[in-house]
Amino acid sequence: MFKLEIEGPVARVVIDRGEKRNAIPIACWSALERTVNDAAASDARLIVITSADPGSFCAGADLSELPALIDDVKKRHIFRGAMSSALARIRAVGKPTLALVEGGCFGAGVSLAMACDMRVAGPNSSYAITPARFGISYPQPDLARLAELVGPGQAARLLYGAETIDATEAHRIGLVELICHQAQIGADMIERIAGNAPYSLCALKATLAGRFGVDKRFDDAFASADFAEGWQAFRSGRKPSFGG
Amino acid sequence: MFKLEIEGPVARVVIDRGEKRNAIPIACWSALERTVNDAAASDARLIVITSADPGSFCAGADLSELPALIDDVKKRHIFRGAMSSALARIRAVGKPTLALVEGGCFGAGVSLAMACDMRVAGPNSSYAITPARFGISYPQPDLARLAELVGPGQAARLLYGAETIDATEAHRIGLVELICHQAQIGADMIERIAGNAPYSLCALKATLAGRFGVDKRFDDAFASADFAEGWQAFRSGRKPSFGG
Amino acid sequence: MFKLEIEGPVARVVIDRGEKRNAIPIACWSALERTVNDAAASDARLIVITSADPGSFCAGADLSELPALIDDVKKRHIFRGAMSSALARIRAVGKPTLALVEGGCFGAGVSLAMACDMRVAGPNSSYAITPARFGISYPQPDLARLAELVGPGQAARLLYGAETIDATEAHRIGLVELICHQAQIGADMIERIAGNAPYSLCALKATLAGRFGVDKRFDDAFASADFAEGWQAFRSGRKPSFGG
Numbered sequence: 130m131f132k133l134e135i136e137g138p139v140a141r142v143v144i145d146r147g148e149k150r151n152a153i154p155i156a157c158w159s160a161l162e163r164t165v166n167d168a169a170a171s172d173a174r175l176i177v178i179t180s181a182d183p184g185s186f187c188a189g190a191d192l193s194e195l196p197a198l199i200d201d202v203k204k205r206h207i208f209r210g211a212m213s214s215a216l217a218r219i220r221a222v223g224k225p226t227l228a229l230v231e232g233g234c235f236g237a238g239v240s241l242a243m244a245c246d247m248r249v250a251g252p253n254s255s256y257a258i259t260p261a262r263f264g265i266s267y268p269q270p271d272l273a274r275l276a277e278l279v280g281p282g283q284a285a286r287l288l289y290g291a292e293t294i295d296a297t298e299a300h301r302i303g304l305v306e307l308i309c310h311q312a313q314i315g316a317d318m319i320e321r322i323a324g325n326a327p328y329s330l331c332a333l334k335a336t337l338a339g340r341f342g343v344d345k346r347f348d349d350a351f352a353s354a355d356f357a358e359g360w361q362a363f364r365s366g367r368k369p370s371f372g373g
Numbered sequence: 374m375f376k377l378e379i380e381g382p383v384a385r386v387v388i389d390r391g392e393k394r395n396a397i398p399i400a401c402w403s404a405l406e407r408t409v410n411d412a413a414a415s416d417a418r419l420i421v422i423t424s425a426d427p428g429s430f431c432a433g434a435d436l437s438e439l440p441a442l443i444d445d446v447k448k449r450h451i452f453r454g455a456m457s458s459a460l461a462r463i464r465a466v467g468k469p470t471l472a473l474v475e476g477g478c479f480g481a482g483v484s485l486a487m488a489c490d491m492r493v494a495g496p497n498s499s500y501a502i503t504p505a506r507f508g509i510s511y512p513q514p515d516l517a518r519l520a521e522l523v524g525p526g527q528a529a530r531l532l533y534g535a536e537t538i539d540a541t542e543a544h545r546i547g548l549v550e551l552i553c554h555q556a557q558i559g560a561d562m563i564e565r566i567a568g569n570a571p572y573s574l575c576a577l578k579a580t581l582a583g584r585f586g587v588d589k590r591f592d593d594a595f596a597s598a599d600f601a602e603g604w605q606a607f608r609s610g611r612k613p614s615f616g617g
Numbered sequence: 618m619f620k621l622e623i624e625g626p627v628a629r630v631v632i633d634r635g636e637k638r639n640a641i642p643i644a645c646w647s648a649l650e651r652t653v654n655d656a657a658a659s660d661a662r663l664i665v666i667t668s669a670d671p672g673s674f675c676a677g678a679d680l681s682e683l684p685a686l687i688d689d690v691k692k693r694h695i696f697r698g699a700m701s702s703a704l705a706r707i708r709a710v711g712k713p714t715l716a717l718v719e720g721g722c723f724g725a726g727v728s729l730a731m732a733c734d735m736r737v738a739g740p741n742s743s744y745a746i747t748p749a750r751f752g753i754s755y756p757q758p759d760l761a762r763l764a765e766l767v768g769p770g771q772a773a774r775l776l777y778g779a780e781t782i783d784a785t786e787a788h789r790i791g792l793v794e795l796i797c798h799q800a801q802i803g804a805d806m807i808e809r810i811a812g813n814a815p816y817s818l819c820a821l822k823a824t825l826a827g828r829f830g831v832d833k834r835f836d837d838a839f840a841s842a843d844f845a846e847g848w849q850a851f852r853s854g855r856k857p858s859f860g861g
Contacts (some may be wrong), residue, residue: 134572140702175777196604198595205592225777246773263607264590264599264615265477266576269583276581278770282522285490287548288577290565291420302547303790321778325749332754335763335777339757347754348693351686355752360684363751371752431628444841449836505813507851508843508859509836510820513827520825526766529734530794532821533713534664534809546791 130157131164132181138323140173147182150233152191153241155204158211163216165200169222174330175322176222177315178245179229186228186254189236195265212237213268219244223321223331229315230254230305239304240271243278246334249315250305257293281305326355326371375380375408376425381538384417390425391426394477396435397485399448402455406462413466418574420466421559422489423473430472430498433480439509456481457512463488467575469566473559474498474549483548484515487522490578493548493559494540501537566571570599570615618645619652620669622651626811628661635670638721640679642694646699650706657710662818663810664710665803666733667717674716674742677724683753700725707732711819713810717803718742718793727792731766736820737803738784738793745781767791791832808849814843814859 130153134141142164143152153161168176180186183219190212198205219226219241228242231251238259242248258275260267267288276284287294299305309315322330332346350356355371361370374390374397386408388395395403412420424430434456442449463470463485472486475495484503486492502519504511511532520528527546531538543549553559566574576590594600599615606613618640622629630652632639641649656664668674686693707714707729716730719739727746730736746763748755751845755776764772773783773789787793797803810818813852820834838844850857 176668192604192607195595195600199600200594200596201541205595209588209591225773246777246802247770260594261573261577262568263603264570264572264597264601264613265594265603266573266580266587268591269580269587272577272581273583278768280522280547281581282491282547282550284581285469285578286562288581289490289569289574290562291569292565303768306770318778321780322749325777325779326752328752329749329754330777333749333760334773336754336757337760337769337772338775339761343754343757344697347697347756348690350748351683351693351752352688353752356683356687357752359679359751359753361681369750369752436848438850439839439844443844444840446836449839451815453832453835504838505810505817505821506857507847508814508816508841508845508857509838510817510824510831512835513824513831516821516825517827524766524791525825526735526791526794528825529713529822530806532825533734533813534819535813538811576771 131161133164133167135171135173138174139170140168140176142178143181145181150188151180152190155211156209158215162215166219174327176197176226177229185232186230186234187238187241189238198357205286216244225330236273243274248305249307250294254296255293256299261291306344328353330357375405377408377411379415379417381514382418382585384412384415384420386422387425389425394429395424396432398435399438399452401456409462410519418571420470421473427475429476430474430478431485431489433482460488469574487518488582492549493551496540499537500530500543503535505535572597572599619649621652623659623661626662628656628659628664630666631669633669638673638676639668640676642679643696643699646703649702653706662815664714665717671719673720674718674722675726675729704732713818728834731762736793737795737797740784742784743781744787746775747779749779766777814839816843
């Protein structure tokens with residue numbers, strides 16, 4: 130249910146199960162993980178997670194599988210582990226990642242969008258985190274990320290009320306970083322990132338994450354092919370063309 | 374000066390000292406703590422802290438008592454300890470807590486609102502943290518919470534300038550999560566939370582707070598009576614009715 | 618290139634290299650550090666960092682010096698160390714600090730503004746963090762501060778896209794705390810802070826930073842000359858006049 134489309138510097142992981150509003154069955158989280166692995170291993174500079182169906186980004190976990198967990202303790206572990214592993218893999222990618230959200234984004238679908246570095250929202254997208262409607266809970270790393278993005282107050286509001294918010298409110302509280310017009314959704318942002326220096330993109334991401342060795346990354350940049358090109362382009366007043 | 378009103382799933386802690394704009398004397402913080410304890414021990418799913426007087430949520434500490442602290446070192450400890458203990462008790466409640474703020478919310482009144490998980494603001498509410506006008510300071514846990522909600526930059530602005538901001542600006546910077554029309558202030562939000570699953574509300578709050586054992590809470594949810602009801606209601610397309 | 622202007626309770630560190638859009642050469646960061654030291658040692662209650670040229674707050678590091686770093690490993694350390702040291706000095710000042718930003722604020726100029734407690738933006742100010750256009754990286758403490766102010770999602774967006782945002786968007790995402798009209802830019806905010814109690818300003822800053830001994834600072838305030846004045850003024854209904 131996940132397709133990988135690589136076009137120049139942009140790798141797209143496309144969720145394609147529109148008939149079920151892109152709900153992700155337990156067995157499919159590992160396929161998401163593999164697709165993200167392939168995107169990370171490619172030459173692409175930027176990974177975009179998006180949907181083949183503009184009406185639905187991702188409805189979250191596939192609810193129809195959950196009743197099987199009532200009597201099967203082991204399957205609960207498998208469910209939690211499969212989601213956690215795939216989302217942790219996305220967070221660990223060394224390149225920029227961007228969720229392009231059109232349509233409904235619910236439950237674990239919000240976790241999926243939050244696992245990316247940035248979120249670009251279509252004007253008709255909508256968001257809800259709904260475990261409180263069903264008597265279930267939500268994984269801890271995803272709630273930590275939610276609080277990081279929208280603050281603990283808005284996190285509480287979204288979780289306890291389980292209400293659906295629209296793109297404008299998601300943008301206002303920081304759940305998404307940009308709202309774009311339907312026609313060119315995110316295209317400008319993606320083009321801008323894809324034209325920037327690969328050395329910088331990875332070094333900045335490592336630095337923002339507080340990873341080990343970022344001072345060396347800072348210093349070494351000046352010896353990189355990317356800086357040589359960046360500086361030449363700047364002096365000549367032309368657009369830089371960074372190597373693949 | 375604190376009344377407890379329990380109606381179905383909602384417990385209201387009502388501040389009732391309108392003649393002094395709900396300023397809280399040193400000796401009364403322990404009464405607040407006891408009232409919150411009673412609310413937490415009740416069957417209510419949600420605790421709402423609010424005022425009997427729509428013109429004033431809480432003017433903070435009772436300033437008329439502060440000159441007695443000039444020469445009494447021990448009383449300063451008592452003052453700080455009484456506030457800290459009551460506010461820490463509110464933060465430790467396992468159920469969702471919501472401050473419904475109408476009218477003035479000043480000084481330790483802001484701490485009181487911030488000690489709740491969420492804040493719903495009336496359109497005429499106003500906010501200021503004013504120790505810098507008086508030559509005094511503010512408790513550390515409350516400033517940590519302030520920075521968590523509005524960021525360190527807005528925290529600095531509110532503290533150093535000691536200015537009064539209105540509900541719109543409080544909403545913009547994240548000091549309150551929602552603004553509601555006077556007539557139905559917070560009613561929708563409260564009703565929504567009160568209709569959600571008690572198992573979820575407590576599990577989500579524990580998870581958001583990063584408390585111990587949240588993976589087990591996640592897994593155990595599937596065996597809960599709340600999930601049984603949540604799932605049945607979902608399948609039948611009806612509103613769930615969670616047990617008390 | 619840095620001038621110190623002290624007027625009553627306000628010390629202004631003025632960047633004055635308009636012909637180069639206030640870009641800071643490697644050798645000048647130590648002059649910034651010394652100027653901030655002098656401001657911190659003065660009787661001023663508030664330090665304002667601003668520009669002599671309303672068209673440019675600070676264009677960041679002086680790019681013309683960077684090619685020399687390609688073959689000089691030691692100079693890269695010197696570059697990073699000089700910036701880090703000056704910015705760390707600003708962050709360590711015990712009094713409130715405020716960046717008054719008019720015109721362009723780019724690269725390390727954003728770090729300079731972020732090193733202050735608060736940022737007041739002119740309506741024509743603009744902001745960009747652009748290492749990804751040049752193949753270089755950005756210091757870790759500055760990115761940690763960026764994420765603290767705007768959240769990790771907006772930080773990623775600004776870094777990976779390297780786009781220029783205007784004052785309205787900077788205000789919306791929390792990169793600046795206030796937008797002011799050109800004529801009186803920040804004057805109200807500065808006057809308000811400068812009229813508040815010095816004891817409070819330093820105690821609140823130490824408390825917000827989680828520094829050691831803040832409980833004692835809280836308690837001792839009641840014995841301070843500032844509280845004596847603050848309380849007398851409050852009782853008399855007059856404006857307090859705190860000692861220098």
